[in-house]
Amino acid sequence: MAQKKQGGLLELTINFLTIAGLAGSAVILVESWLQLTGKPYGIVKWLNEAGMTTYKVAKEPNKGIWHLTGWLGSACFVIMMLYSFRKRFKFMVDAGPIRLWLDVHIFLGIVGTVLITVHSTYKFGGIVSLSYWSAVLVALSGILGRYLYVKIPRSVTGNELMMGDLDESMETINAQINKYESGPRVSSHFDGISTEPPDEESGALASLFAMAKADLENMGALWRVRAELKGDVSMPAHVKHRLYWLIKEKRRLVRSRMFLDVSHKLLHHWHVFHKPFAVIMFIVMFLHIGVFYLFKV
Numbered sequence: 001m002a003q004k005k006q007g008g009l010l011e012l013t014i015n016f017l018t019i020a021g022l023a024g025s026a027v028i029l030v031e032s033w034l035q036l037t038g039k040p041y042g043i044v045k046w047l048n049e050a051g052m053t054t055y056k057v058a059k060e061p062n063k064g065i066w067h068l069t070g071w072l073g074s075a076c077f078v079i080m081m082l083y084s085f086r087k088r089f090k091f092m093v094d095a096g097p098i099r100l101w102l103d104v105h106i107f108l109g110i111v112g113t114v115l116i117t118v119h120s121t122y123k124f125g126g127i128v129s130l131s132y133w134s135a136v137l138v139a140l141s142g143i144l145g146r147y148l149y150v151k152i153p154r155s156v157t158g159n160e161l162m163m164g165d166l167d168e169s170m171e172t173i174n175a176q177i178n179k180y181e182s183g184p185r186v187s188s189h190f191d192g193i194s195t196e197p198p199d200e201e202s203g204a205l206a207s208l209f210a211m212a213k214a215d216l217e218n219m220g221a222l223w224r225v226r227a228e229l230k231g232d233v234s235m236p237a238h239v240k241h242r243l244y245w246l247i248k249e250k251r252r253l254v255r256s257r258m259f260l261d262v263s264h265k266l267l268h269h270w271h272v273f274h275k276p277f278a279v280i281m282f283i284v285m286f287l288h289i290g291v292f293y294l295f296k297v
Contacts (some may be wrong), residue, residue, distance in 0.1 A: 014100055018107050025114040028069065032118040035065070061121050062292065070119035074285060076112030077135070080105045102149060106142045113139045131284035134277040141274045148270055151211065151263040153256045166257055173250045177243070204269045207262045214258070218251055 027043070034042035035057050044065070047053040058064035083105035086092045095101075113135045124132055153166060225247055229240045 014104060018103070021107060021111050025111050028118055029114060032065070032069075032121075035059070036121060059121060061119055061123075066119050066121055069115040073112045073115030073119055074289070076108040076115065077282070077285065080108035080112065099150070102146055106139075106146055109135075109139045109142050128284060128288050131281050131288060134281035134284070137277045138274060138281055141270065141277070145267070145270050145274060148263055148267045151256065151259055152267070153253070153260075166253055166260075170250065170253050173246055173253070177246050177250070204266055207266060211259050211262065211266075214255055218255065222248055222251070 031043050035044065036059060044053065044055050044057065048055060055064065058066065060066065061070065083101045086095060086098060086101045116132060116135055120128075120132060222244075226244060229235065229244055232240070235243075
């Protein structure tokens, strides 16, 4: 119980930092645009007028706030690679759920890309642009990667669950559903769940669309279930909440079984696309930093 409570607190902290970081990134984007376009207002100008700072507006990537955002963005890219250590080294197995590490990894990739965008002063030419556009592709593909990653059922430690584990979880959920309520009304909530896996000959893009379509259909089905349970005045509220969670979990497990092979296939294709761009991003980034400090250009 204490471990579960600690995990919930960690997740809340990460969610708060994520929202704060994204909000801060949006503020930095707006402030950078105001500075570059020479607007007579902005956060920095207000701070200068209040006598709190003496910052001089600059428009070169190696000066002022642009230089700072370059370092902060590079730091985000380096720190986000701790996720790879969490996945590969056993001594980090107790360092928190891997799903949260993945969320932090993606968050730092997005924030890092925003900061590097600001650092570039919106000039994307030259060989350094290889690093920038690679970072953009890595960030965008990272969001897709998370979508695919969570499709593969895993334990709290991040280990992948086998088909037998899914069947066992399904039996447990069925038993709990029958304990709360039995009869045709509950079973009707599962009539729309297809148990047929998609065609293995389908291409990666077609498989991805099939997976997204199934998720959208499931969202609609769960909305109908929630509405039906809400309208049932004979059922206690706590039973409704529990029954809805069980139905939602069962539908998730059924979809996991359906798309297990497809998820593995798509995740393999994703790794082939994602990793090379990440390597290019880091190589050009470190070359750019080295050249700047060696030749001051």
